[in-house]
Amino acid sequence: MRQESKPLREGSKLDRGSILAAAFEVLDAEGFDGLSLRLVAERLRVQTPALYWHVENKASLINLMAATISEMANRDKDRARGWRNKLLALSRALRRTMLLHRDSARLSLAASPVEDPRVIAERIAAPLVEGGLSHRQALSYCASVIAYTVGWVAYEQSQPMHKFLAQMIDFPESFETGLRALVGGLTNPPAVAARNVKSSPGP
Amino acid sequence: MRQESKPLREGSKLDRGSILAAAFEVLDAEGFDGLSLRLVAERLRVQTPALYWHVENKASLINLMAATISEMANRDKDRARGWRNKLLALSRALRRTMLLHRDSARLSLAASPVEDPRVIAERIAAPLVEGGLSHRQALSYCASVIAYTVGWVAYEQSQPMHKFLAQMIDFPESFETGLRALVGGLTNPPAVAARNVKSSPGP
């Protein structure tokens, strides 16, 4: 009946996936500052250096975790029409996904992209270009919306901030108010080019 | 002429101020992940435990650094009139100040407030209430604007993001576009109470 301190590891194989799962468990339990390869390895009943066969180093693991979150957010967002609704959906999905794991905003801001940034930018901008924005506009607006969302969640996940702010403002409501203000305030043709609206070829 | 490896410390006394200054130097040189008490102590020609007489621990030092940044931002902002202009000034001053030090956004998001949050909230909300907002509105709008600003600067300071995004978008311009959209989109009387606009006492 004693099943502790033995390397049985309940039949689970060690690979990137199981390491990622264990890493998220440690993150939720200890927070971003307490996330260590040693605790991840312990949870997998493995010696720490074993992780290095499947993952380059701790920074790379963090990058993979952040990429996992971005993927999840990307999965449930689309289905909205028009670039404004797409931006709203992107932000809400991102916040929803991030709130699934403790300190995910700080983790994301500590990570660097695993894919080629050009590919990421293309995938994220394409649906907005389709919705009537220029390429530059799409990237610029995305940057603003993502910055707002990640910044907001970072404060929402900060223990001392949350503890106090929660009794002063309603987090979901204030988030929505700010988000709608931001997206609603973004203009379709950029304000700079507002003069040459006379002769654009019909779609 | 040899003036290295000697504990002369050029007449500077060790106190909170000098520790803070040295900590910012280390932050700028090594980044947030490389910020350590040992490097701070080394720069002050002092043994690491000496720092603990003036500062409770590393977390406390980070809190003090973040508070220093907030203070600086608070100093040069005001002078604008109307709550919208005050929010714009707050955001721009915050970004300007943060860009003075490497990784300051991530540092701020890792910190907890040193002052009583009630006092902070009061100081930050008061000028906006004076500008015509309710207390709750003021806090909510501030939260959105600060989240946007810190989130934006976090990405702006992230090396890999910057390296790629810098050639796709203009950082200051996109920041301004998003900021004006956000602040411009916030309504004076909340959208919920948009029905009782008929009889407000003149200013």
Next chain:
DNA sequence: ACCTGAACACCGTTCAAGT
């Protein structure tokens, strides 16, 4: 009051060695 020296527990990472 203020700082040093030595120590402790924890960390990321490397590498020879096992299987």
Next chain:
DNA sequence: ACCTGAACACCGTTCAAGT
């Protein structure tokens, strides 16, 4: 191919001891 054991450099923190 995949993992262990042992080691290294670095870290935050504590504490007796010096002045």
